[in-house]
Amino acid sequence: MQKSDFKVEVRDGVLVVEGEKRFERQSGDGHYRVMQCAYGKFKRTVPLPVPVRGDRARATYRDGVLRIELAKADGAKPRRISVQ
Numbered sequence: 001m002q003k004s005d006f007k008v009e010v011r012d013g014v015l016v017v018e019g020e021k022r023f024e025r026q027s028g029d030g031h032y033r034v035m036q037c038a039y040g041k042f043k044r045t046v047p048l049p050v051p052v053r054g055d056r057a058r059a060t061y062r063d064g065v066l067r068i069e070l071a072k073a074d075g076a077k078p079r080r081i082s083v084q
Contacts, residue, residue: 022039056071
């Protein structure tokens with residue numbers, strides 16, 4: 001797959017990864033011709049446990065691995081509350 005085959009979004013507290021796999025290979029040896037095809041769309045949704053900052057999200061794709069980095073929103077940090 002190529003990095004342009006992916007669509008990554010963060011919306012309403014959910015990480016959404018969509019894409020389409022396209023693979024074709026042809027080989028011919030002698031009197032026979034072989035063609036392999038693998039293709040299909042996929043979509044994965046991952047509920048996020050804490051709010052994130054969508055403007056600081058990063059996604060990289062290298063050597064067949066998609067890496068997504070999300071920064072927690074400021075309100076998601078633990079806060080100590082004094083008991084009255």
